[in-house]
Amino acid sequence: MAKGEKKKAMRGRAGRMQGGRGSGRAGAGQVRLWGRHAVEAALKNPQRVHRKLWATREGVASLDGELPSDFPVEWADPADLARLVARDAPHQGLVLECAPLEDVFLDEAIEDDGPVLVLDQVTDPHNVGAILRSAAAFGAAAIVTQDRHAPPESGTVAKSASGALEIVPWVRVVNLARAMEDLAEAGYWRIGLAGEAEATLAEALPAGKVALVLGAEGEGMRHNVASHCDSLARLPIAEAMESLNVSNAAAIALYAIATR
Structure with a gap:
């Protein structure tokens, strides 16, 4: 031809x-x-x-x-x-x-003791891709999202993840609160990042396994998700800025866990 x-x-x-x-x-x-x-x-x-x-x-x-x-x-x-x-x-x-990647179950993903990232209604594919990239860089075991409130696997997610979509297990669940209960049963301390929290992340970090819970920008975590956290913590940013982009917050929190 x-x-x-x-x-x-x-x-x-x-x-x-x-x-x-x-x-x-x-x-x-x-x-x-x-x-x-x-x-x-x-x-x-x-x-x-x-x-x-x-x-x-x-x-x-x-x-x-x-x-x-x-x-x-x-x-x-x-x-x-x-x-x-x-x-x-x-x-x-x-x-x-x-073809899309096969579904990953939570109990399979957390056989590795690395941190887990729980994303509550983080729907921007660029943010999810960037979080996947940081998760791969800092040895996270998995990210967990709810089926209905997360972007589908796509070229935009994969491009933002820069290859990490193929590395970090992405667990999709029907009920995020139930998944958090399963994480607790598996020995994870669940820390929700919230700007209004009194303790900083460094103060709240335990010695064992950690599940970081991050909510959507602006709205933050839903009440039911926050109530399933063992503690809430904030990143010590300057008062001039109200908050960080969720993917930036995830990267900083993962670094804090890696260097505790």
């Missing part, structure tokens, strides 16, 4: 995908990832089922390692790839369509 025909087929396929131009949505039951770190991590993850890679030759050359000779690749130029992802998304010459 001539170069012009490849581009034509590519554009036709992109145009038929659900959501139309710039939606960044994959086919039914699939997830579309973009950017070198997110795609490379997904390709290296044996738990991923890969469907197809759209790429520039420069994008494939930037990957760490070689693709199998039979891997389904469709070569494209940057303009073609821009049609497959969210508007203005930095695809870096790589767009991968794959």
